[in-house]
Amino acid sequence: MAKFTSPPLDGLKRRIDRHRQSQSEAGQSHFVRETFRLSRPEARQKAREWFDAFPKAAYWTEVESWRQLDGDEIEFTMRRLPSAD
Template sequence: MTKFTAPPLDGLKRRIDRHRREKAGRPSMFVRETFRLSREEAREKAREWFEEYPKAAYWTEVESWRQLDGDQIEFTMRRLPSAD
């Protein structure tokens, strides 16, 4: 049986670090807000954002999310600052 060895990730890590450094100097055109709520509260908060900032006008979306212990959801909502 062949043993799997992971490929070296040094090059990838350097590219990610460089990208993050370059990105840090640029202002984002999006407004972001991160929440940590129970599953039901998280659903309600996301609905509020989509109702207040419609996706078609504000490009509103759940940018990222993850489930934490105790049925908690941590998520980041993203939208444009205004609809033109």
């Protein structure tokens, strides 16, 4: 029985990044995004900092995407509105 290996996602990640960049340059994205690559405890702390600084109710703050990497590292993208009206 063959062992299943997941396909590489680097190409997809680059394509998503290019799409987000083009949307941002075209003024179509209303969100501020920032991507981090941190250890699990540091990732939790950074997400908490974002939610404390930019409350979800006012800024629509959320963890947009995340993935676990080797060595217990987490790569994640935080998203929020640029200002609360």
